[in-house]
Amino acid sequence: MSTIQTHPSHPVRPDWLWHLGVAAFVVCWWLIYHRLQPLADWLTAQLPVERHSHTGEAIAFFLYDVPKVMMLLTLIVFAMGVVRSFFSPEKTRALLSGKREGVGNVLSAGLGILTPFCSCSAVPLFIGFVSAGVPLGVTFSFLIAAPMVNEVALVLLFGLVGWQVAATYLAFGLGIAVVAGFVIGKLNLEGWLQDWVRDIHSGAGAVDMPEGERLTMVDRYRLGIQAVKEIFGKVWVWILLGIAMGALIHGYVPEDLMVRIMGADAWWSVPAAVVMGIPMYTNAAGVIPIVEALLGKGAALGTVLAFMMSVIALSLPEMIILKQVLTYRLIAVFIGVVGSGILAVGFLFNLIF
Amino acid sequence: MTTVKVYGPGCKRCETTAEMVREAAAKLGLEVEVEKVTDPKSIAMAGVMSTPGISIDGKLVHAGGLPDKAKLETWLSA
Numbered sequence: 001m002s003t004i005q006t007h008p009s010h011p012v013r014p015d016w017l018w019h020l021g022v023a024a025f026v027v028c029w030w031l032i033y034h035r036l037q038p039l040a041d042w043l044t045a046q047l048p049v050e051r052h053s054h055t056g057e058a059i060a061f062f063l064y065d066v067p068k069v070m071m072l073l074t075l076i077v078f079a080m081g082v083v084r085s086f087f088s089p090e091k092t093r094a095l096l097s098g099k100r101e102g103v104g105n106v107l108s109a110g111l112g113i114l115t116p117f118c119s120c121s122a123v124p125l126f127i128g129f130v131s132a133g134v135p136l137g138v139t140f141s142f143l144i145a146a147p148m149v150n151e152v153a154l155v156l157l158f159g160l161v162g163w164q165v166a167a168t169y170l171a172f173g174l175g176i177a178v179v180a181g182f183v184i185g186k187l188n189l190e191g192w193l194q195d196w197v198r199d200i201h202s203g204a205g206a207v208d209m210p211e212g213e214r215l216t217m218v219d220r221y222r223l224g225i226q227a228v229k230e231i232f233g234k235v236w237v238w239i240l241l242g243i244a245m246g247a248l249i250h251g252y253v254p255e256d257l258m259v260r261i262m263g264a265d266a267w268w269s270v271p272a273a274v275v276m277g278i279p280m281y282t283n284a285a286g287v288i289p290i291v292e293a294l295l296g297k298g299a300a301l302g303t304v305l306a307f308m309m310s311v312i313a314l315s316l317p318e319m320i321i322l323k324q325v326l327t328y329r330l331i332a333v334f335i336g337v338v339g340s341g342i343l344a345v346g347f348l349f350n351l352i353f
Numbered sequence: 354m355t356t357v358k359v360y361g362p363g364c365k366r367c368e369t370t371a372e373m374v375r376e377a378a379a380k381l382g383l384e385v386e387v388e389k390v391t392d393p394k395s396i397a398m399a400g401v402m403s404t405p406g407i408s409i410d411g412k413l414v415h416a417g418g419l420p421d422k423a424k425l426e427t428w429l430s431a
Contacts, residue, residue, distance in 0.1 A: 088403075088417065089402040089403045089416075089417065090402065090416075093402065116403065116417060116418065117403070118364070118366070118403070118404070120361070120362050120364035120366075120367075120404060121361075121362070121402065121403045121404040121417075123362070123393040123396070123397070124360075124393060124396045124397050124401050124402050124403070124404060125402050125403060127393070127397035127402075128397065128400070128401075128402035129402075131397070196394055226418075226419070321362075324393050324394075325393070
């Protein structure tokens with residue numbers, strides 16, 4: 001395999017043009033982003049509706065939130081695409097194999113955020129980790145953190161709810177991944193893997209991947225752009241639907257309704273939120289605009305976060321995929337441990353805030 | 354006759370990858386047999402951790418994400 005190869009399918013542009021392009025993009029982004037509110041207000045004013053009516057409120061909400069979220073997503077997904085090009089599942093596995101529990105769990109949860117990961121390769125990744133001697137609990141820390149603490153969730157929380165909530169979500173999402181993985185590791189459940197997984201585990205080692213060729217900065221920009229295209233293709237409908245839903249709640253649902261159902265005083269609301277979240281399978285993009293609107297109407301933060309974590313981290317379709325490698329008993333333990341963590345976060349938040 | 358295996362559980366990216374392999378082969382005038390491997394056990398056995406993965410005549414050349422078109426042509430013609 002020859003390594004010196006130009007890319008005939010890409011027009012050749014000098015590197016400095018790329019750097020300049022990226023810098024110009026960031027500057028334009030910044031300028032537009034800070035003018036979104038007046039723009040949305042102006043647009044709403046052009047419509048034949050009363051600004052302070054239900055419809056007016058809902059429309060203004062929608063017109064401001066959609067471009068804001070789309071812009072934030074573009075920037076952050078691009079940045080994460082570039083950052084992730086420095087990581088790969090193979091490198092992560094090498095870093096984690098043979099790591100002790102404890103340190104390994106923390107490292108694993110952190111790498112879960114940075115390593116490129118798609119839930120459709122959860123199974124091969126799981127096997128790849130376990131067969132290379134990454135402890136089971138450490139592998140779980142990775143598999144919990146990777147989908148739960150992702151950039152789309154964080155961007156949406158930051159953009160729609162505020163940085164404090166985004167930061168807390170990041171901290172507690174990581175915390176749950178570390179602790180749940182640690183607990184699962186301590187339970188010594190290796191025997192509860194499906195038989196064939198254990199066979200790979202004890203027998204054939206992992207095949208080495210070809211050495212990744214060195215990427216140039218321009219290659220990394222390209223990967224960033226590819227990530228933006230891919231994520232947008234997947235989530236734009238959800239964002240539109242989610243924000244539209246949020247806008248309706250914002251405009252029409254009376255305030256005290258949510259306080260009664262999802263307020264901090266109803267102790268049962270946290271477990272109910274977790275249970276409701278399990279069969280629901282949408283990505284972070286679909287659920288967060290709803291979260292924003294619910295919070296605005298007086299739902300308690302802990303309850304809403306518990307709901308959101310449950311939707312993202314404990315999803316039925318993912319369990320069905322994992323069934324191929326885990327026995328039902330192990331899946332039950334997984335749901336039990338992660339579910340308890342989410343419950344604890346929910347109650348704790350309702351208590352503090 | 355080259356045998357190309359595309360590893361992946363059948364998500365959209367895996368379909369796209371298989372299609373890209375066929376296109377690249379057609380462009381180079383190569384005769385290839387594209388086989389899709391969807392069983393997680395076989396995927397894992399092949400050493401693929403992030404899908405879609407590609408192997409050409411038994412040699413793993415790529416794993417994780419859509420392959421680069423130019424690189425795909427290089428691998429196929431190697």
